[in-house]
Amino acid sequence: MIAFYLILGILTSVAGALPLGAVNIAVINTTIKENTRKAFRIALAAGIGEVLLALFALHCSMELTGFFENNRWIQLVIISIFLVIGIYFLVRKNKKEMNTKAPKIKLGKSKFLTGFSLAFLNPPVIIYWIVAISLTNKHLFELTLYTPIIALFLFFSGIYLGKIGTLYLYSQWGNKMAQKSNDSKTKLFKIIGVALIAISFVQGVKFLVA
Template sequence: MEFLLYFAIGILVTFVGALPLGTVNISVINTTLRADARNAMKIAVAAGIAEIIISFYALNCSVMVSSFIEMNQWIQITIALILFVIGGFLFFKKQKETREKKFKISKYVTGLFLGLLNPPVLAYWLFMISYLNKNDFHLNMNSSIAILFVFFSGVYLGKLLTLYGYSRLSMLLKNRVQNIASIINRVIGILLFAIGCAQLMKYMFG
């Protein structure tokens, strides 16, 4: 029963954290619309691994990570600038440009990179680990290997299910709305730009 509880907690906590639109979700949506669900799930598979790495890191050294981010806030500026550039590119690029691309990055690499380069997710996990421990769940590196295994299995499955849901929803839109790829590109560009602005505002006024 205890194993099922930690497994369910892993799924639920990850689902809540992965539900808001972020760079990984947006990438899954965009790939589903511009390619197919199979390629989108490659991103999801790698992003699930990244989620385990981030949650494990938060579990292992939550205090040290918080201090590192506070002392190296240039990371937030760098990520914000990257989001600005990607958002602007998606917003202004034309449909025909997608057929002219010569260099393609592996979807697995994309999913892992976007999943790891995500300070809000790390901050979320730092908060959740602290919250769970305050509510007698006692998740730390001294927990049994079996407990950690089922918890991180839940984390992976929660991430995968959330991104799969976004991919399925994107397919429904793709089949019902004409020129959805062009429209969604602009929406995604705006969202990425907004996320970058939020990241920059957090650095300046947080």
């Protein structure tokens, strides 16, 4: 029964990590432009950020729920960010079409810091964990700071494993794209752009309806 906490943590984390987001894009982009090893550093750090967000949501879920409900402008900022990044990926040109003398843009010296920042400074993920923990408490079992320490350890270990596992799969996808032609890479960036624009559109509709 105690292993159920580990499985639940993995499944909940995978469900939250599967939708294309900033960390996923960073992992794919790093794999294509650099290598899988550096992309995995981002994944390892993102896992830590994910665990901290889940722990934070567990500690003060009620306060955070009220905060986001009373500050809807945060949702508008998030929607705008997704839209701008999506448009960027949609209209960006292939390397062959760019000036070869143009300076290369680096993704950041510290991949660990990049992964942690993208995962931790992510309000939608906080909201996701608030909802996930609330549903767990309502339909499965009580999950609070007073839950036995071994159960919490397994649950958060599952969150970490689920996060880095999902990002690893995204990295492998990016690696396959890197081995193909530049045209395939351009198609990948367009797919990412369309996905982000679609996410911003859906979130915008939800914002207007709410």
